[in-house]
Amino acid sequence: MHKRIDPAYIIAIGCLSLLFSLRAAAQSATNTPTAAPSAPATTLPYRPSLDVTAMDKSVDPCVDFYQYSCGGWKKANPIPPDRTSWGRYAELYEDNLALLRGILERAAAAKNRDAVDQKIGDLYGSCVDEATVNRRGASPIQPQLQSIAAVKSMRELAPVLANLQLEDFRGELMFGAGSIQDPDNAEMQIANVDQGGLGLPDRDYYTKDDAKSQEIRQRYLQYVQNIFELLGDSPAVAKANAETVMRIEIPLAKTSQTRTERRDPYKLMHKMSPEQLSALMPNFDWKSFWKALNPPAFQTVNVMSPDFMKQLNTSLASESLENWKTYLRFHIANIHADYLSDNFSNEHFQFFQKYLRGAQEQQPRWKRCVQFVDRRLGEALGQAYVRQVFSPELKARALKMVEEIEKAMAVRINQLDWMSPATKQQALVKLHAIRNKIGYPDHWRDYSKVVITANDFAANMRNAIVFESRRELNKIGQPVDHGEWQISPPTVDAYYDPQMNDINFPAGVLQPPLYDAKMDDAPNYGDTGGTIGHELTHAFDDEGSQFDAKGNLKNWWTPDDQKKFEAGTQCVDDQYSQYIAVDDIHLNGKLTLGENVADLGGEILAYLAWQDATRDLKLEPIDGFTPDQRFFIGFAQWDCSNDRPEQLRDWAMTNPHSPGKYRINGVVVNMPEFSSAFSCKAGQPMVSTKVCKVW
Numbered sequence: 269m270h271k272r273i274d275p276a277y278i279i280a281i282g283c284l285s286l287l288f289s290l291r292a293a294a295q296s297a298t299n300t301p302t303a304a305p306s307a308p309a310t311t312l313p314y315r316p317s318l319d320v321t322a323m324d325k326s327v328d329p330c331v332d333f334y335q336y337s338c339g340g341w342k343k344a345n346p347i348p349p350d351r352t353s354w355g356r357y358a359e360l361y362e363d364n365l366a367l368l369r370g371i372l373e374r375a376a377a378a379k380n381r382d383a384v385d386q387k388i389g390d391l392y393g394s395c396v397d398e399a400t401v402n403r404r405g406a407s408p409i410q411p412q413l414q415s416i417a418a419v420k421s422m423r424e425l426a427p428v429l430a431n432l433q434l435e436d437f438r439g440e441l442m443f444g445a446g447s448i449q450d451p452d453n454a455e456m457q458i459a460n461v462d463q464g465g466l467g468l469p470d471r472d473y474y475t476k477d478d479a480k481s482q483e484i485r486q487r488y489l490q491y492v493q494n495i496f497e498l499l500g501d502s503p504a505v506a507k508a509n510a511e512t513v514m515r516i517e518i519p520l521a522k523t524s525q526t527r528t529e530r531r532d533p534y535k536l537m538h539k540m541s542p543e544q545l546s547a548l549m550p551n552f553d554w555k556s557f558w559k560a561l562n563p564p565a566f567q568t569v570n571v572m573s574p575d576f577m578k579q580l581n582t583s584l585a586s587e588s589l590e591n592w593k594t595y596l597r598f599h600i601a602n603i604h605a606d607y608l609s610d611n612f613s614n615e616h617f618q619f620f621q622k623y624l625r626g627a628q629e630q631q632p633r634w635k636r637c638v639q640f641v642d643r644r645l646g647e648a649l650g651q652a653y654v655r656q657v658f659s660p661e662l663k664a665r666a667l668k669m670v671e672e673i674e675k676a677m678a679v680r681i682n683q684l685d686w687m688s689p690a691t692k693q694q695a696l697v698k699l700h701a702i703r704n705k706i707g708y709p710d711h712w713r714d715y716s717k718v719v720i721t722a723n724d725f726a727a728n729m730r731n732a733i734v735f736e737s738r739r740e741l742n743k744i745g746q747p748v749d750h751g752e753w754q755i756s757p758p759t760v761d762a763y764y765d766p767q768m769n770d771i772n773f774p775a776g777v778l779q780p781p782l783y784d785a786k787m788d789d790a791p792n793y794g795d796t797g798g799t800i801g802h803e804l805t806h807a808f809d810d811e812g813s814q815f816d817a818k819g820n821l822k823n824w825w826t827p828d829d830q831k832k833f834e835a836g837t838q839c840v841d842d843q844y845s846q847y848i849a850v851d852d853i854h855l856n857g858k859l860t861l862g863e864n865v866a867d868l869g870g871e872i873l874a875y876l877a878w879q880d881a882t883r884d885l886k887l888e889p890i891d892g893f894t895p896d897q898r899f900f901i902g903f904a905q906w907d908c909s910n911d912r913p914e915q916l917r918d919w920a921m922t923n924p925h926s927p928g929k930y931r932i933n934g935v936v937v938n939m940p941e942f943s944s945a946f947s948c949k950a951g952q953p954m955v956s957t958k959v960c961k962v963w
C-alpha cells in the first residue's frame with residue numbers, strides 16, 4: 269500500500285501485468301539512496317516501529333497529526349544529497365542495501381562458489397570495477413549502434429528494432445512488446461504491445477504548456493544533445509539531432525494514454541489478430557519484426573494503446589529513415605547510460621535525478637551496483653537475503669496478521685450499507701480467493717541460462733535484461749504461473765495484483781521500522797496491518813473491482829452498487845483534489861483515487877482487526893500513550909518523510925500515491941476513532957466536516 273514505483277517500470281516489458289499498485293512509500297524503486305550506512309553490514313540495525321523521538325509533541329495532534337507524529341523525524345532527517353526524497357521506507361531501504369552489499373561482496377570474493385553466488389557475485393564485482401567500465405567508454409553499445417547504422421530501408425528497420433527491444437526493459441524504443449495475462453482468461457498469457465518510445469518519464473511532460481514544462485523540454489533537448497556529443501557528434505550536428513528526437517517524440521506523447529486513462533482496464537484491452545495489427549500499422553513490417561523477435565506462435569495480440577500505434581504508423585512515413593536512426597541512436601545510449609563510462613552515467617544522473625527530481629549527488633557506485641543486482645537477479649540475491657532476515661516464525665506471524673485483516677474485511681463487507689446482498693456475496697467469494705504470498709516465492713527463478721562473467725559489466729546487464737525479456741515473451745500461449753512475483757524478496761514494498769488476485773508482501777517490507785516483532789500489536793496493526801488492508805481494498809477499488817475472483821476482467825457489481833461506490837469515492841476525489849503538492853500544483857484526485865481509498869479503507873480494516881485481536885487483553889498505556897493513540901502514531905510513522913520540491917512536482921503528474929503528509933492526515937480526518945483517541949473537537953483541522961467512508 270505504501271509504494272511508489274519508478275514510472276519507467278510501468279511501461280517496462282518485464283512488468284506488463286495489466287496493472288498493479290504498490291502501496292510503497294516514496295523510496296524504494298524510485299531511485300537511489302542515501303548516505304546512511306557506508307560499510308557492508310551483516311545484520312539490519314534495529315529501528316523501532318513506534319519512535320517517540322520521531323514525534324513533535326509541541327504540535328497539537330488535532331491540528332496536524334502528521335507533524336505531531338513525524339516532526340522530530342523530519343527535522344532530524346534532512347534528505348541525503350544523493351536522494352530525491354527520504355523517509356522511513358528509505359531508511360529501511362538503505363539498511364537493506366548495506367546488508368545486501370555484505371552478501372554481494374562476500375559472493376564476489378569467495379572461492380568455490382555455488383551457481384547462485386557466482387552470478388550475483390560476478391555481476392556485482394563487474395559493476396564496482398569502475399576503472400574497467402570507464403576504460404570501455406561507449407564501446408559496449410557499438411554493436412547496437414552499428415546495427416542501426418547498417419539499416420538501409422524501412423523494411424530492414426523492423427528486425428533490427430526487434431533485437432534492440434530485447435535489451436530495452438523500459439519500452440523506450442518506439443514501443444514495447446511482451447506478454448500479459450489475458451484479461452478475459454486470467455489463466456493464460458497472450459502477446460501484447462504497448463505505447464512507449466519516450467525519453468521523459470511521462471507523456472504530460474511533452475504536452476503541458478506552463479513555463480516549467482517548457483523549461484523541462486528545453487533542458488531535455490540539451491540533455492539529448494549532450495548524449496549525441498558523447499557519441500561523437502559535433503555540437504551543431506548534436507543539436508540538430510536532438511531536435512529530431514524531440515520532433516519524433518512529441519506526437520507519440522500526444523497520442524499516448526494518460527496515466528489516469530490507464531487506470532481503466534477496458535481502455536487497455538484491444539485484442540486483435542497479428543493481421544489486424546499489421547493493418548493498423550501498414551508502415552511497419554510486423555512480419556519481419558515478429559520473425560526476428562521469435563516469440564512462441566500466437567493468434568491473438570493485445571494492443572493496449574491503438575491511438576499511439578496509429579500515430580507511430582503515421583510518423584514512420586512522415587519522418588525519414590535517417591531521422592528514425594537518429595532517434596534510435598539516442599535511445600540506445602540513454603537506455604544503457606547507467607552501464608557505460610562515468611561521462612554517460614553522470615550526464616544521465618544530471619538530467620533525470622538532479623534536474624528532474626532534485627537529487628544533489630550521484631549515489632556511490634556500490635549502491636547503484638547492489639540495485640542493479642537486485643533488479644536483474646533479484647531472486648538469486650533474494651535467496652541469501654531471506655536466509656539472513658526472514659525466519660519461518662516471522663513468516664507465520666505475518667501470515668496470521670494477513671488472515672486477521674481478511675477476517676475484518678469479511679465483517680466489513682457484510683456491514684456495508686451501500687452494497688447489495690448479491691454484490692456482497694460476490695465480494696466475499698473474491699476475498700476468500702485472494703492468494704496470500706508472504707516473504708518470497710515458493711520456487712526460485714532459474715537464472716542458470718544468464719551468462720555472467722567477472723569483468724564485463726555491460727554485457728552482464730545486457731544478458732540479464734535479454735533473459736528477462738525472453739522469459740516474458742516465452743510466456744505467450746502458456747498458463748499463468750501463480751507462484752510468480754513481480755518484485756524481489758528484499759524489496760521494501762508490497763502490492764496487490766488484480767489479475768492474479770493475490771497480495772505480495774516480500775521479506776523486505778516485513779522488517780522494522782515497519783513490521784516490528786519486538787513491538788506490541790498497536791503500532792504493528794497501525795502500520796503493517798494498514799498496509800495489508802490497503803492491498804486488500806485494491807481488490808475492490810476502481811481498478812480491482814473490475815476483475816472477478818479468478819482475475820478475469822468481468823463486471824460482478826450491480827449497476828446500482830457501482831453508482832454508490834462511485835459516489836463514495838467521489839468524496840475522496842474531492843478531498844484530495846484540494847491538497848497542494850508543491851507551489852500551486854494540486855494533487856490529481858483521479859490519478860491518486862485508488863491509492864487514497866486504499867489508504868483510508870486499509871486503516872479502517874486494520875483498526876477493526878486490531879480491536880478484534882486484542883479484545884480480551886487489558887492494554888495499558890505505554891510511554892504515556894493509550895493503545896489507540898499508539899495505533900495511530902504507528903500508522904503515521906510509516907510515512908515520515910521529506911521530499912524535494914522537484915520530486916513532488918514529478919509525482920503530482922506521475923505518482924498514483926499522495927505525498928506522505930496527505931496519506932496520513934487525509935486518512936485520520938475521516939476516522940472518528942482517531943478523533944476519540946486524541947479528544948479532537950469539531951472544527952479542528954483533523955476533524956473533517958464531511959467524512960468520507962467507502963469501506
Ligand SMILES: [Zn+2]
Binds near residue numbers: 270289803
Ligand atoms: Zn496501493
